[in-house]
Amino acid sequence: MNKDVYVLGIETSCDETAASIVKNGTEIVSNVVASQIESHKRFGGVVPEIASRHHVEQITLVIEEALARAQMTPDELSAVAVTEGPGLVGALLVGVNAAKAFAFAHQLPLVGVHHIAGHIYANRLEQEMEFPLLALVISGGHTELIYMKEHGHFEVIGETRDDAAGEAYDKVARTLDLPYPGGPHIDRLAHASDNAIQFPRVWLEEGSYDFSFSGLKSAVLNYMHNAKQRGEDIKPEHIAAGFQNSVVEVVTTKALRAAEQYSVRQVIAAGGVAANRGLRTSLEAAFKEKSIPFFIPSLPLCTDNAAMIAAAGTVMFEKGIRGTMKMNGRPGMELSSWTK
């Protein structure tokens, strides 16, 4: 009989300090997230130095809580998985050094996980992955279409050339004077709106799966500027709806086209923006019409968490991938396949 594999995951790439224990890469035993949103709100966004300071304050507490909730001791763990990159360098360093110290203290194997691989593997905690698959990763830092032939194989077929979708949401929200983080507010306003301003769709070259959102953001700013000059009153909900329609249409269309071209058996969405109601509804309808199985993890698994790092780390651990005490936070880490 195979022994069960329990992996401790640690994630500190941005403004959540998180630790989790996952069984066999598919089952959450405990999942602890200490969010810093409240401390960054007054600055209108994540302040990297403050994020790093909070991580140091929280790191041992969240790991202890993850073990306590799992009612487990470190000697029952098979490995420690940590987000190695990408992310804020000072934030990553806290998780990486804590993971190294914990692994060293308990003489456990260490695995460094790519944050996006984590987001993708969050799905596996709710639904087994079927290959080949297409993953749409859409968050404050990422907008990517990734093709996977099998576990640990990643081929980025499309990515953003400027702002990530979540970044564009936050910037537009700021110009509409919505509180940080702005994405959910835009989603809510758009949902309640009876009208939508027509903003451009940015498709880039024929056949490209890349994204660009900075032009759309500028179009929104121009529109607001012109309306103000003409003395027209601006209806934030019409702007929110127009902006969201543009993002949703481009993302849905490209994801659908990629899914068909690559003949995937499954499409999964991941990342904080995947929780957006407008986007979710559009993607679900589009894939349903084409009878392509489509999944989005539940909200707490869409946003940053450590269960997803443990889930991805488990597969890497089973493939024999090991990190050393020389592991460093890698802010610009590229997603590469886990070759043996």
Place this chain on the structure above:
Amino acid sequence: MIYLGIDTSNSPLAVALVKDEIVLIEETTNLKINHSLTAMPAVEEMMAKAKIAPADLTHIAVAEGPGSYTGVRIGMTIAKTLAWSLKIPLYMVSSLKVLAANGQGFNGLICPIMDARRGTAFVGAYDGASLAPIIPDQHSDLKEFLEQLKAQNKPVLFTGIDVSIHEQLIHDVMGDTAFFSAPQNRLPRAVNLIMLAKESEPVDVHQAIPEYRRITEAEANYIKAQEGQSHE
């Protein structure tokens, strides 16, 4: 009793193992290599060399800052995670005091200096014999701090690798009351950190955070903006 000491608060990296009163191994490197990359390997290699397993450690001492924000965070994260994981006590010592210990025995005051750019520094003043703090650790305009030091009317020994950057200014303000530690005595030594830890009380591991001695720029700007508003 086996003490592990770690100081990553500035560009030098200092680690040491002390068993009871015996220094087993001490390592100081000043190569400006990212501590995140080198600190844990240094600990691992040193312990392997001394044939000490993680579970053999009984105490951890860490330099708490001030210094480079990232630097002190790396040392603190490693130290608190090790202490918590191994369920052993954690001791925090001022990074400036660790430097001051290089000059212990000096007849006068000891002033460790860490450059903090734009004419400012992390500084403090310690009694040369007892290492008791005379002027608390702080982030100050260096010239103003030196004038404060001069008012103490005592010879002052300056130490720390950043002394060389400010030698002229120190001479100008302090005149012949200024003394300088020899270049080989300006690096932090983790054995001194451990010896100082032995004189202090352990801290709550979860609550252990660096002594940055300076708020972040974002907070400073925020406070300024709030003050501006309240005057309107």
